[in-house]
Amino acid sequence: GAVVSQHPSRVICKSGTSVKIECRSLDFQATTMFWYRQFPKQSLMLMATSNEGSKATYEQGVEKDKFLINHASLTLSTLTVTSAHPEDSSFYICSAPPGPSDGYTFGSGTRLTVV
Amino acid sequence: AQSVTQLGSHVSVSEGALVLLRCNYSSSVPPYLFWYVQYPNQGLQLLLKYTTGATLVKGINGFEAEFKKSETSFHLTKPSAHMSDAAEYFCAVRGGGTASKLTFGTGTRLQVML
Numbered sequence: 001g002a003v004v005s006q007h008p009s010r011v012i013c014k015s016g017t018s019v020k021i022e023c024r025s026l027d028f029q030a031t032t033m034f035w036y037r038q039f040p041k042q043s044l045m046l047m048a049t050s051n052e053g054s055k056a057t058y059e060q061g062v063e064k065d066k067f068l069i070n071h072a073s074l075t076l077s078t079l080t081v082t083s084a085h086p087e088d089s090s091f092y093i094c095s096a097p098p099g100p101s102d103g104y105t106f107g108s109g110t111r112l113t114v115v
Numbered sequence: 116a117q118s119v120t121q122l123g124s125h126v127s128v129s130e131g132a133l134v135l136l137r138c139n140y141s142s143s144v145p146p147y148l149f150w151y152v153q154y155p156n157q158g159l160q161l162l163l164k165y166t167t168g169a170t171l172v173k174g175i176n177g178f179e180a181e182f183k184k185s186e187t188s189f190h191l192t193k194p195s196a197h198m199s200d201a202a203e204y205f206c207a208v209r210g211g212g213t214a215s216k217l218t219f220g221t222g223t224r225l226q227v228m229l
Contacts, residue, residue, distance in 0.1 A: 006158070034216065043205065043221045044159075093158050095217070103149045103207075104217055106158035 002028050002098035006107025013084055013114055021079045021110045023094035030096035033077035034104065035069060038091040050077045084114040117142045117208045121220035129228050134178075134193040136223045138206030141187065146208045148189040149217070150180055153203045162204075165189065176200070201227045 003026040013019050023033060031052050036044040048064075050056040050071035058064045066088075068080040077096075081088055091111050095104040122137040140146055147166045151159040163174025170182040180191045189206060206220040 004158075041224075043219045046216060049216070091156070095159070103147075103151070103161040103164045104159075106151075106160070108158040109156065111156060 002026075002096075002105040004030070004094060004096055004105045004107045006094055006110060008110060009108060010111045011113070013112070015085055015114055016083055018080055018082045019084055019112060021081075021092055021094075021112075023077050023079075023096075023107050025075045025096055025105075028096075028098045029074040030077070030098075031074060032096060033071060034095045035067075035077075035079050036093045036095065038093060038109075040091075044093065047079075081112065084112070086114045088112065089114045117144075117146065117210060117218045119206050119208050119218055119220035121206050121223050123223055124221065125224045125226065127226040127228060128196045130198055131195050134191070134196045134200065134225065136191040136204050136206075136225065138180075138189045138191065138220060139187050140189060140206070140208045142208055142210065144210045146210070148180075148182060149207045149209075150174065150178070150189075150191045151205045151207060152176075153205065153222075159205065162191070196225075196227045198227050198229070201225055 005024045033050045035047045038044050047062045048056045048058045050069045052071045056069035071077045093109045095106040097104050118141045120139045149164045150162040153159050163172045165172045165182045173179045178193045204223050207217045209215045209217045
């Protein structure tokens with residue numbers, strides 16, 4: 001089945017540094033990638049939608065200069081958390097739909113801890 | 116616009132008992148409905164989906180769900196709970212089209228007791 005590979009699975013960084021999270025679709029072309037953030041014991045909050053070859057669409061309240069999204073190819077989308085702060089610590093998950101009526105395939109998530 | 120309501124943030128059942136997780140949806144277009152399971156510190160795994168056709172949908176791990184348009188519901192059931200079913204379950208809805216967003220419910224944590 002369709003697989004989305006997400007790396008790293010866990011990262012600890014210092015305040016003020018930047019962290020890049022990668023998501024790759026392994027056996028299908030992902031023209032669209034969705035990026036979610038999940039706080040402990042809560043549901044997923046959609047942050048932004050990346051589209052190959054065009055600018056990402058951000059949800060209301062999400063700082064696009066802080067969360068940089070790039071969809072470099074049909075199989076790779078990246079999320080960069082710039083100038084990270086402790087409040088950015090969270091679980092970040094990417095997902096992509098293999099087809100128009102399919103459920104999304106999710107990456108395994110990245111646990112970001114900013115110290 | 117779509118929305119999902121999951122009744123009960125926490126459900127506890129005994130091993131071997133029936134599992135029932137409730138989901139109601141609202142959608143302005145014919146919905147595609149999904150149930151996902153999430154284990155700690157992991158991504159989401161698709162349990163089952165409804166798009167069109169048969170309203171009783173069977174998924175992995177013995178789970179099934181029935182789409183009831185008149186009740187705008189898509190409840191998840193499993194006849195006999197297993198300890199390994201303990202996890203967080205999310206109901207989700209989307210409209211048609213590749214780029215349409217998934218809207219999630221708030222999730223239900225299933226606890227299975229011996």
